[in-house]
Amino acid sequence: MRRETPADRDWIHRLRHEVYAEELGQHAVNPAARLHDALDERGVTYLVATSGGTPAGFVSITPPWAGQWSLDKYLSRTELPALDAADAFEIRILTVASPFRGTAVATLLMYAALRWVQSRGGRRVLAMGRAELVDMYRAAGLRPTGHTVVSGAVTFEVMSAAVDTLATRARRRYAAVLDRLGDGLDWRLDMPMRPGADGCAHGGASFDGIGADFRRLHRRREVVAADVLDAWFPPAPGVLDVLAEDPGWHARTSPPVAADGLRAEIAAARGLPAAALTLGAGSSDLIFRAFREWLTPASRVLLIDPTYGEYAHVATEVIGCRVDRLPIGPADGWRIDVDRLAGALAGGDYDLAVVVNPNNPTGGRLPRAAMQDLIARVPARTRLWIDEAYVGYAGPDQSLAPLAVERPNIVVCTSMSKMYALSGMRVAYLTSDETTASALRRWTPPWAVSLPAQLAAVAALRDPEYYAARWAQTAQLRSELAQALRAVEPAAHIEAAVANFLLVTLPAGGPSAAEVVARCRRDDVYLRDLSPMSPAFRGRTIRIAVKDPAGNARIVAAYRAALTTPSRDDAGCPDGAASRDGGAAGHIRAASLDGAATAAGVQPARPAAR
Known part of the structure; x- marks a missing residue:
């Protein structure tokens, strides 16, 4: 996994020109043979698929905090009220390089985009689908909104769907494909390839470190369970x-x-x-x-x-x-x-x-x-x-x-x-x-x-006297923990709250909340990534439960290491995945197929674009 480089962006701009200018005629051919737009500088995210080290395709995601949509060029907020939704994400320019068309690349990019939107709390997806590929998008669960737009020589259907609907469809339709890919897919995004079990997601992942089968209960003394808001003190x-x-x-x-x-x-x-x-x-x-x-x-x-x-x-x-x-x-x-x-x-x-x-x-x-x-x-x-x-x-x-x-x-x-x-x-x-x-x-x-x-x-x-004293002590520990975390990263914003936890919003340009949480787990310190709960967190907010002085010291040490340790091979993130999601423009994510896409046997109909 890599952060965005000029080469990454250059390849994307060249492929966009090749497909949307030279092949489809949506845009005019230009001498630079590069195609980009203003959204590239407004916090969009690109997910990139590679095969054998060769870029195979990409998809772009515009989050609501970018403040602008590609669809704004064609429709007003009155015509399409969903453009005003704080929990809607725009998925656009799904593009596959010609050697990889007819493989699973487009399917995997669509699935990766869905997982990225889920991991950032998205509840609705907006997209423009080429008219001749509408059946492919319908099969994925998207539905026309009744709006058609024309750009150059290309006609698009404006489509939308609830994220939950897409996720249900993906589980049913693509489970076998994902299972066949298995270990052959090098997933390097900062969320697990598959969502968790049915039901509401809660804290308590610290039991992953202890063992939900209770065979390693001695591990409870080694794990700092700051991802769930249990009291740090014993009962009376x-x-x-x-x-x-x-x-x-x-x-x-x-x-x-x-x-x-x-x-x-x-x-x-x-x-x-x-x-x-x-x-x-x-x-x-x-x-x-x-x-x-x-x-x-x-x-x-x-x-x-x-x-x-x-x-x-x-x-x-x-x-x-x-x-x-x-x-x-x-x-x-x-x-x-x-x-x-x-x-x-x-x-x-x-x-x-x-x-x-x-x-x-x-x-x-x-x-x-x-x-x-x-x-x-x-x-x-x-x-x-x-x-x-x-x-x-x-x-x-x-x-x-x-x-x-x-x-x-x-x-x-x-x-x-x-x-x-x-x-x-x-x-x-x-x-x-x-x-x-x-x-x-x-x-x-x-x-x-x-x-x-x-x-x-x-x-x-x-x-009641025992608990009143513990609640007062919690306030003091919370203040001390907030002060120590601010000393580690002054640019992070810390809400001290009034309960037994802190809210930490990481600065743009550094590791995402998911990456920091994953890195802290290497030190047996479990924090809560709030990103899937709401787009308001922008993938950058962590909740940290207040613990006793020793536990708080371990939290601070793990947090410091998470912010200063290079990403290495990103092995610490879920499913071996990691990324940096700075909220700055165009950070790249990569999912390497390494030949697995063709082996999966999925043959979508010529998914060249959007």
């Missing part, structure tokens, strides 16, 4: 005592069926009526259960973008709702604007809206007064789900749970995982009006919360 002493007292009895004994004792303990600790509480085995259990009860495919949901991914997964992939997103970004410090959100709710006719406060993964927080103002402006027909998984780090007095008891369209979800160091126990609760809670409890399976979890949660709630 009383929790450890009760769990150690009689573990054999804990393991073999059925718990109280409805966890009524735990529910009463939460009610007493929080000053809430027990009848307003619904318990679950972690917040994800409650999200799946409540959303599937309240929503249908006809429902409309409003989410902040970016925010905790489970909400979009359940709403779109599990239920199939229409989901709109209110984007936030680095320009506004990843903060949620209450007026914008209230305006969107007022005009959107939504069944459900979700606010994670403090927000994960960005760390921004709306103060209690601002949230009260928002609640007062939520339409009565819209249910507002407030996720307070990290509210303890801001102060327990910031919780809005008491308001949820009074208003039937407000629900507050509280996880005990992160604040109480009980992630392995899986305990959470919803606070709502009593009618809503009663209905949800009818959908709660018996023994939903295990006996060890009930015992641990009760003991934790009985020691």
